[in-house]
Amino acid sequence: MEWMKKVKMAADRAREEVRDIVAEPKKQLKRITDDVRPRMAEEDFVEYDLNRWMDEIKQLTVDIKAMSSTLVIEGGDECEWKRLLKVRKMEHQSLVSKSPQRSEKGANEEKQLDFNKLKDRSQRQIKVYRSDYAIGASNTNLLCRGDRDTLCLTDRTGHKTNTLWWNGGNIWDICWSSFLDRFLILTKRTLHSLNVQTSEVTQIKQVSDKNRADFYRCTCSNQTTLVCFNKKGSVVEEWDMSGEWKMMRRWQPPVSCQQNEWIGDIRFSIDGSQLGVTVWVDGRYNQFHVRDRSMNILNNITFPSSKSGYRLICLPNGQWLTHEHENKELHIIGRDGKLEQTLTYNTCVWRAALLRRCLVIRTDDNELCFQDL
Known part of the structure; x- marks a missing residue:
């Protein structure tokens, strides 16, 4: 039997x-x-x-x-x-x-985006929580902090589609994972996922060693997530999302960056074949790097010094958009890592995200501006 x-x-x-x-x-x-x-x-x-x-x-x-x-x-x-x-x-x-x-x-x-439309006043604006600047976008939703205790989902018209309870503290970065069909939300010590369909927020990772540096930026492509840490001589880790979030690789200086440099932002290209990385040395310089998947630098551009580094988003045709929040300039960089265009926005740009053909800009006066391109 x-x-x-x-x-x-x-x-x-x-x-x-x-x-x-x-x-x-x-x-x-x-x-x-x-x-x-x-x-x-x-x-x-x-x-x-x-x-x-x-x-x-x-x-x-x-x-x-x-x-x-x-x-x-x-x-x-x-x-x-x-x-x-x-x-x-x-x-x-x-x-x-x-x-x-x-x-x-x-x-x-x-892929044809008309960046000259950024000279026009944004069609829609909404007020957002003043203390958190991170925003992230999927094909259909923009995610940001609603107020101290909520997360807010909006569509490209600026209409709020959902408001979710949040008690995870300040958010450092947000990115969308098509592989998981979820948003990834990064705080100083934790990584969470958000299922838009069920409104379920799940903690995935936590920094348990109190002596270890805080999380700082994250980006993902297919089943891979990269996370960099907030320290001079920033470390970058590669995690596999297909199973139990196993760490596959870890880059340290001088590969991740130089020992005296900080990584300001890191993003996969739209097809996942390259990486965009911004680094800076306080009071000296800021740089944008195009890198391959092994962190080898293919090309770089040097920008004027900034106190907190340049922010970065990837664009549909392999281009990149980078900016820093102390001025109004937006820099469009080609797939080959060469500067193609510099535009001046009407206010300082703290964060940006691309929601299909709409560039959403988080300004220094607590507004999200929706710019159709």
Whole structure:
């Protein structure tokens, strides 16, 4: 009778694995639907979006049709009851990637942002909490502090879509993870995730060693998160988000930065192939670096000295936007790390985030300004 129980347990486990695999296309369809509906309602899409949605639907159709051939039940020769029945999903060739020219063309069309529109007064402004300056954006939401005890989600029109309770203290950085479908929220000693759909905030990491430097900045691409620490000779750690947030690599001076330098900001490029990093030495210089994934510097630009370093966001076509909060200048930098354009905004810029084609600017007078580009 004991062997029958073990067979049943193995069968139940296999059944659950099959259910997980079969449910995956449903999750993908919901993700596509959640992306399409609000943008269709606002008529906020271009040809590239239509092409991308069609490609995703085609790929989903292929996945569903291939489902019957992707489930394989394996039996072992040895009687290892936990592996008596093993379900695995076989890979099948994607049929969507056969039209790269159309996708490339559409991507280029989407990437044209008109930064000269920053000379115009912002179409919308909202007041925000005065003590926290961090903001972060997904394709549909902007996240910032609402007041002392709340987080605020807004859409690109500046309309508040949700207000969430927050008691985690001051926020140093916010970034969006498409891999997790969540915001990552970084404080001095903790890293949290925010599920926008359920409003659930979960603590992921905590600095437990009181002698260790505080968290400072974070950025993510696919399953990778980078976190840098607030100290001279800043250290950068790479964490894998796919499992238990295992640290994969750790860069220290002189690779992360020079021993006398601070990292002011760090961001993955839009495709995750490069890194933008700003460093500074107080009273001497500020620099922007384009780096590869191993932290090797590919190119750099030197800016005038600033007390707290330059802030940084990535732009859709491999460009970067950098600024520092003591003046009104915004610098547009190309993928090759060369300065392309410098603009003067109408007030000092403390933080910036790109919400699709809308640049949201956090000013020094406690406002979020929404600038359509």
